[in-house]
Amino acid sequence: MVTSRSAATARSQGASPRRRGPVLERAILEAALDQLSTVGWNGLTMEGVAVGAQTGKAAVYRRWPSKEDLVADALQVGLPTLDEAPDHGSVREDLYQLCRRIRAAMYSKPGFALRSVIHECDSETAERLHGLIVTGVIEPSARLLREVVRRGIRRGDVRADATGELLFDVIPAMMMYRSKMCASEWTDAEIAAMIDQIMVPLLRSPSS
Amino acid sequence: MVTSRSAATARSQGASPRRRGPVLERAILEAALDQLSTVGWNGLTMEGVAVGAQTGKAAVYRRWPSKEDLVADALQVGLPTLDEAPDHGSVREDLYQLCRRIRAAMYSKPGFALRSVIHECDSETAERLHGLIVTGVIEPSARLLREVVRRGIRRGDVRADATGELLFDVIPAMMMYRSKMCASEWTDAEIAAMIDQIMVPLLRSPSS
Numbered sequence: 001m002v003t004s005r006s007a008a009t010a011r012s013q014g015a016s017p018r019r020r021g022p023v024l025e026r027a028i029l030e031a032a033l034d035q036l037s038t039v040g041w042n043g044l045t046m047e048g049v050a051v052g053a054q055t056g057k058a059a060v061y062r063r064w065p066s067k068e069d070l071v072a073d074a075l076q077v078g079l080p081t082l083d084e085a086p087d088h089g090s091v092r093e094d095l096y097q098l099c100r101r102i103r104a105a106m107y108s109k110p111g112f113a114l115r116s117v118i119h120e121c122d123s124e125t126a127e128r129l130h131g132l133i134v135t136g137v138i139e140p141s142a143r144l145l146r147e148v149v150r151r152g153i154r155r156g157d158v159r160a161d162a163t164g165e166l167l168f169d170v171i172p173a174m175m176m177y178r179s180k181m182c183a184s185e186w187t188d189a190e191i192a193a194m195i196d197q198i199m200v201p202l203l204r205s206p207s208s
Numbered sequence: 209m210v211t212s213r214s215a216a217t218a219r220s221q222g223a224s225p226r227r228r229g230p231v232l233e234r235a236i237l238e239a240a241l242d243q244l245s246t247v248g249w250n251g252l253t254m255e256g257v258a259v260g261a262q263t264g265k266a267a268v269y270r271r272w273p274s275k276e277d278l279v280a281d282a283l284q285v286g287l288p289t290l291d292e293a294p295d296h297g298s299v300r301e302d303l304y305q306l307c308r309r310i311r312a313a314m315y316s317k318p319g320f321a322l323r324s325v326i327h328e329c330d331s332e333t334a335e336r337l338h339g340l341i342v343t344g345v346i347e348p349s350a351r352l353l354r355e356v357v358r359r360g361i362r363r364g365d366v367r368a369d370a371t372g373e374l375l376f377d378v379i380p381a382m383m384m385y386r387s388k389m390c391a392s393e394w395t396d397a398e399i400a401a402m403i404d405q406i407m408v409p410l411l412r413s414p415s416s
Contacts, residue, residue, distance in 0.1 A: 118388075120328075133389065134389075138389060138390075159409075162409075164401065164404075164405030164406075165405075166382070166401055166402055166405045166406055167405055167406065169382060169385060169386060170378065170381075170382065170406060172385065172389075173378075173381040173382045173384070173385030173386070174374070174377060174378065174381045176381070176384070176385055176388075176389075177377060177380065177381030177384055177385065178377060178381070180326075180384075181341065181342075181346060181380075181384075182346075193372065193374060194374055196372075197372030197373075197374045197375055198372075198374055198375065198378060198410065201367075201370075201409075201410055202406065202409055202410040206414065
């Protein structure tokens with residue numbers, strides 16, 4: 001597929017000016033995400049990444065001694081930050097907007113890349129990258145969900161005892177399950193159905 | 209790993225009497241499940257299966273022209289049947305017992321085999337085996353969950369409008385998610401926590 005000759009051609013065409021430091025690093029990380037989302041974890045090679053970033057293999061190896069190191073950094077830098085919980089005045093609307101953001105992250109380039117890593121790499125590599133998935137995806141989503149639910153409890157449209165840790169796994173679990181097992185792409189209508197059939201009855205306060 | 213020589217050795221040791229028809233087929237399917245649960249989908253070879261079943265490669269190929277055909281049959285025959293919904297007089301107890309059965313299926317040899325297929329095989333193979341997962345696992349679990357919930361509605365400990373299709377995905381989704389992402393092995397206590405934190409509040413009728 002990608003050969004040294006094509007790398008040489010890319011360089012000789014002068015498509016890329018001499019880049020250093022952060023600019024070159026950024027290009028290499030971008031190229032790694034491109035590779036992950038097209039040929040997947042198993043197909044990714046350091047050489048392919050070098051070609052994609054229009055640089056040499058040595059420039060890649062100088063910064064990242066292995067494919068695992070490179071992929072870990074690429075995912076960490078590329079994943080969208082889920083930083084602020086939506087605040088629209090109702091738990092139903094907040095959860096709906098939060099699910100749309102989670103969907104956007106899932107179907108972003110780094111989201112596809114992450115899923116290829118989760119599904120393809122062997123258990124040893126998976127273990128190493130697992131921490132990244134936890135800190136980069138699971139914890140931030142759970143934190144925002146917790147924030148939305150807490151605000152609902154204060155407002156009164158969520159029951160006061162909706163505090164169990166497992167509650168905050170329901171949305172990510174459903175999104176992963178139906179995307180993998182039922183090939184669902186989580187249209188807006190499907191997100192709304194999940195909120196109405198599951199999250200609203202699960203969280204509502206007896207008085208509301 | 210497994211070589212023709214070791215196959216020949218196994219045969220020459222006379223460990224296996226001459227078997228025909230269903231007995232030999234059963235041994236081959238068992239050996240396929242063994243391979244799946246030890247070396248996974250990617251590691252499984254027709255030759256390895258033949259050695260495991262103490263037969264020749266030709267005997268395997270005569271019945272199953274490809275690895276995919278063989279694995280599809282092995283899973284279909286091996287998966288435990290989830291045939292009757294538990295009936296203990298309360299939705300809480302019924303769901304608890306049903307989850308324990310789903311866990312037993314997940315951690316059975318064919319369950320491990322199935323998961324290796326889901327996680328390892330490429331999307332083309334996955335598509336072909338996907339139908340098997342749907343008819344062998346997803347639909348039977350959803351059917352039993354639906355039965356338990358319907359009975360709860362009739363009895364009055366489940367709200368009458370607990371009929372949305374997505375409700376019946378929550379348990380399998382949670383079990384898959386936390387087993388994959390949090391390495392949970394679903395102890396009895398974790399199953400009970402899921403029922404109490406999620407399923408009971410999700411399903412309970414306002415009057416109960």
